[in-house]
Amino acid sequence: MNDSPSAGFSISEGAFQKALRAVEIESGIRLPDSNRRTLISFLAGRLTALDMDMERYLRHVWRNRAEYAALIDAVTINETYFFREEKHFRILKNHLLPQWDRKGIQYFHFWSAACSSGEEAISLNAMIHGMRKEKGGRGIRASILASDINPHSLALFTRGIYTRNAFRKDGSAFNGLLEPYLRRETHSVIIDDSLRKEIDIQKINLFRDDLSELKERFHLIFLRNTLIYMSLEIRGEILDRVVKTLRPDGYLFLSASEIPLISHPLLELEQVQNTYFFRKKNPEELRQGVNPNPICEVVPSDLGETGAIPLSIERVLPKKEIPFAGEVRGKYPIDTEKILFYASQRLNNRLFTAQQDINFSFALQFLHIIWLIRENRYADGRDLMELIDPLLPKNEISCYLWGYLELVRGNPQKAGFRFSEALQCNSGCWPARFYRANTLRDEYPRIAEREYETCGRDICSYIDQNQYYYQFLLEGFNAKYFLDMCREWQKRLKEDRRWP
Ligand SMILES: C[S@@+](CC[C@H](N)C(=O)[O-])C[C@H]1O[C@@H](n2cnc3c(N)ncnc32)[C@H](O)[C@@H]1O
Structure with a gap:
């Protein structure tokens, strides 16, 4: 240094x-x-x-x-606005609240766990009020906790005075719910006390404070656009603490761009109308150790004839089967396409073996690195990459995995550089393009928008051709998920251009 x-x-x-x-x-x-x-x-x-x-x-x-x-x-980055990621609120209104209602839950506990100046919690409360009005004052009620580490943001929340920037195109489908509680002044918008005072506002540091009092309290937690600013190790720790405060079958919403980087043994990924969120497994599921993969059931057409993708590499790849492919440089023909082919076949079929081919060994090594990443063992992942990378010609898979490892360490610039290298090796490596676009989004939104567009086109042709070879890089998600993300981000970046 x-x-x-x-x-x-x-x-x-x-x-x-x-x-x-x-x-x-x-x-x-x-x-x-x-x-x-x-x-x-x-x-x-x-x-x-x-x-x-x-x-x-x-x-x-x-x-x-x-x-x-x-x-x-x-x-802290305190950017937020009312009904941000309105798709989440749609799921809540059309899916979760009616589900709780059917189960006879009349009072549900919600936590906006990094609420910044409170727009998220106020949005939720306005939605609950709106639904109760529709039902003539009956229907579900909510107890709402909203917390943040930043005392300045919480002070803004307590004042309830916002700027027009708190109202964006994303969210506009529901902003009408706030109208009865708004007072507009020349440069500000004031939210009525009646909506705000029902919310319990607290300063909570998710990384350090004792959360044991909140154990299994919440039916729903929003922890959006926060973990993205942390290393994957710390994300794992915070996630662990937050998951403990969820009830069994409770839901956790992260922002769409955070979800691909998150996994937790107690969380099941769910999908409704192409919107992804987590549900905490219930005791019955934990007893049975089942890990149904709803993603596979929802969009089977993207998976070809091969069927289910196991979410966990660990289950298909016993460690003793991982050979070390030493002393290979120059002696054996290395073929990246074959490595991709073997890795995706092996991921999909635990009985698939092709030991005679050194490319198969590399495929296993890459699968093992991905497994290490999923286990949050990044240092081990890096160590293994350092061993095998010099044995290979420069190739898109290594560059992609290096990029991914940088990303989870919280080095977006280095990650972006690695993803660019992957694209230099193969411009059709759309997973690298997707993450490159993510790393460019804040500083170079125009370039990111174009990258999402290109990535979307590449994914479409990948899906049209029934391809499967990048599946092992996608951590249980399918190509359609990434396509949806590309379209979503393209749309948002376009809208941001129109809405200063
Ligand atoms: C970008 S804002 C997200 C606000 C809102 N959840 C949303 O999605 O619109 C991120 C918030 O996380 C908060 N934050 C960061 N680290 C935190 C921690 N350790 N504990 C609690 N809040 C934290 C920041 O203060 C900031 O207000």
């Missing part, structure tokens, strides 16, 4: 890294590169104003509430 001052500001790179580590240890947040400059200028300002070095400042922060709040505010 070099200790030279960060460009244009008066704190050293070493001091800055110390602050980043302290923030991650406290909150789990790994600051995206795009926010680096803002934090550097914030810290430089604070160190000067308080006349402290970084060590002293970091000690001061944990003892001083106002300073803590200011630092947390500088590192």
Whole structure:
């Protein structure tokens, strides 16, 4: 690590890294590169104003509430708006609430677990109020907890004053539900107390605070657009804590872009109208150890004749069968297409073997790396990649997996570079294009939009041709899922262009 001052500001790179580590240890947040400059200028300002070095400042922060709040505010991304990802609210209205109603649940417990300034929780409450009005004052009620680590955001929530930016095209299908509770002023929109005061607003740090009081309390948790800013290890830890607060058969919603990076042994992925969310397994499912794969049942046509895709590589790939393909360079013909073919066949059929071919061994190695990633054993995954990668010519699978490993470590820029390399090896490697678009989305939305468009086209032709060879890279999801994501993001980015 070099200790030279960060460009244009008066704190050293070493001091800055110390602050980043302290923030991650406290909150789990790994600051995206795009926010680096803002934090550097914030810290430089604070160190000067308080006349402290970084060590002293970091000690001061944990003892001083106002300073803590200011630092947390500088590192959190608080972007949110009413009825964000309106598809989730549609599922709630048309699917989950009627289901609970049929089961006789009259009161359901909801947690907006990283609520920022509260738009998510208010949206939900407006929806419940709307449905009760439709039923003449009868129907389901909700107890709503809304929490965040950022005291500044919670203060905004408590004031209930919003800007027009809190109302976007995405969400507009339901924004009408807020009308009876709105007062418009020249530069702001005020939400009526009646809607806000029913919500229990608390400061909760999902990474550090004791959540045991909330054990198995919630029927529904929204934890959207938050884990994305954390390393996969920390995501796993937070997910573990949050899952404990869900009731059996309770639902967890993450944002669409987070879902492919998440798996948990107690969570079952569900899909309704191409919208994906998790359900906590119930005791009966856990006793039976069943792991039905609803994705396969929902869109069987994408899977060819081969049938179900096991969600867990572990179940099809006993570790003792993983040979080490040493001393191969130059001696054996390496063929990436064959590796792809073998990996997808093996993933799909545990009896599939082709041991005579070195490409088969590589296919097993790649499957093993994916299994390690799913087990959150990223360091082991990287170690294995480092062993096998030098044995192979540059190829799209290695580049893709390197990209994926960077992504889960929270290095989107490095990941984007690796995904670009995968595309240089094979421009048709659409999983790499998909994730490349994800890494570009915030800083280069126009390029990301074009990438999603190209990726969507590539996926369509992949599906049309009944192809299967990238399936093993998709972690149990199918091509149709990625196609939906591409279309969704293209639409959103297009809308963002129209809605400043
Ligand atoms: C981008 S906002 C998401 C808001 C809302 N869930 C949505 O999807 O529109 C992310 C929020 O996560 C909060 N956050 C980050 N780390 C957290 C932690 N460790 N505990 C609780 N909240 C956290 C941030 O303060 C921020 O308000």
